[in-house]
Every structure is written in structure tokens, then in C-alpha cells.
Amino acid sequence: MKKIKVSLYIRHHKTQEYEKAENTIYPHGTIFVLRYSGKWETLKNCTSYQEGFVAAMQKEIELLTGKAEPRSRKPKPKAPQPLDVLIDVYLTTGKAAENNWRKHTLQAYALGLKLFCQSCKKTRLDEITGDDLKGIQGLCGSIAPRPASPTTRALSGTTSTM
Numbered sequence: 001m002k003k004i005k006v007s008l009y010i011r012h013h014k015t016q017e018y019e020k021a022e023n024t025i026y027p028h029g030t031i032f033v034l035r036y037s038g039k040w041e042t043l044k045n046c047t048s049y050q051e052g053f054v055a056a057m058q059k060e061i062e063l064l065t066g067k068a069e070p071r072s073r074k075p076k077p078k079a080p081q082p083l084d085v086l087i088d089v090y091l092t093t094g095k096a097a098e099n100n101w102r103k104h105t106l107q108a109y110a111l112g113l114k115l116f117c118q119s120c121k122k123t124r125l126d127e128i129t130g131d132d133l134k135g136i137q138g139l140c141g142s143i144a145p146r147p148a149s150p151t152t153r154a155l156s157g158t159t160s161t162m
Helices: 049-065 083-093 094-101 103-118 132-140 150-156
Strands: 007-011 016-022 033-038 039-042
Touching: 033 049, 033 083, 039 049, 083 094, 094 103, 103 132
Parallel strands: none
Antiparallel strands: 007 016, 007 033, 033 039
16 A cells, blocks of 8 residues: 655645645644645644654554545536537547548538537537437437449449339
8 A cells, every 4th residue: 555645735825826734833723634635624723743743653553444435526517518519629639630531521520410400409418418419319300311323333233223
């Protein structure tokens, strides 16, 4: 198990800046803070360096024995981007760029996504539901396939028209 270092700091009232605590006498009302795993934890009811040092050692023991888990960072929620921006990103840097799509493939995907946006009328990705996707699938299924060209029919060996 990796040892997690726990450090003791003080936080200044006016500037809210942190300073590493030293073994000295601090004025009444000093805020003592623990630092571990990239997190800051304010100590409640801690009035001296000695109390803070003891709290730091106890936290380190708890982390080593598994009684306390290192606090994980909470991911910041990203602001939802408009659907047209996400489509542009997808077509320029996403799967299209990874697979090096040909020009006509890229145009077909761009057209399909544009038609979906026009039919759906929703502007953010988190608003789209499975029913929206089923609706566009039904719309695409109702479009009659284009008849094959004479060249394609000749190459495939069929002579009947669709």
C-alpha cells in the first residue's frame, strides 16, 4: 500500500492563502488544515499546532490502516455544448479523423447528422432520448432506396429493375 503523506498547514483569514504550519504558538482563531492526496481538510476545534500535529498523525494512521479513504476529487460538471458544435468536433477530430474517412463518406455522415438535427429540434445532446433516435430510424426506413444504375446491374448479373 502506498504511504500517503499528511501535512499540516494554516489558512490566513484575510487572504485565504495556505502556509505550512511550524511548531510555534499561533494566535487564537488560527485555522489549521490538513493536506493529503491533493485535498485540503479543515480541522474543527483545533486550537494549537500540537493538536493539529496529532490530528495529522491520526489521519495518516487511518489512511494506512484503511479506516479512512483518501477523499476523491469530484468531477466538475461540464456545461452542455450545443449539438451542432459536438457534430463538428466529431466530424473533424473524432471517428472521422481517426479512421481517415473518404470525402463522400464524410459528406454522407455530415448530411445524416444535419438531417437528424433538423428533424429532432433539440439543441443539446443530453436532451436527446431513445424515442428521438427511433423516430429518425423510422423516417430513414420510409425513404425508398434509389434504383441501381444500369452499370451496377450489369456488374452484379441482374437485369431486372427495382
